[in-house]
Amino acid sequence: MSTCNKNPRICRTKGSPGPFCCKKKCVNVFADRQNCGYCGKKCRYNETCCNGQCVNTLFHKRHCGGCGNKCQKGNACVYGMCSYAN
Structure with a gap:
């Protein structure tokens, strides 16, 4: 079995968890x-x-409740939800 520390290109193949090799495992940093x-x-x-x-x-x-879920200007993120009260 080939590990990515010996062959880092295996991390760029289709179905790989990510293109980077960290401690012999392919990951997406x-x-x-x-x-x-x-x-x-x-x-x-x-x-x-x-x-x-x-x-x-x-x-x-900018990541309210999940990655990339941005609150509108003037709204705060409270417990994973953008507040709508001003």
Whole structure:
């Protein structure tokens, strides 16, 4: 069995979890909580990896409730929901 540390190109094949090789495993550093942004950078238990950044989706204005869910200008992210009261 070939591992990506010996053959990193296997991470770029169709069906691979991601194009990057971290500790002999193919990962996507833009979405992997154990390798967020780069190999070995772990997100905290209450954080999600969004575009290579560890964020708390319960309170993050650009990733409210999930990655890429941006609240409208003037609205805050409260418990994963954009508030509509001004």
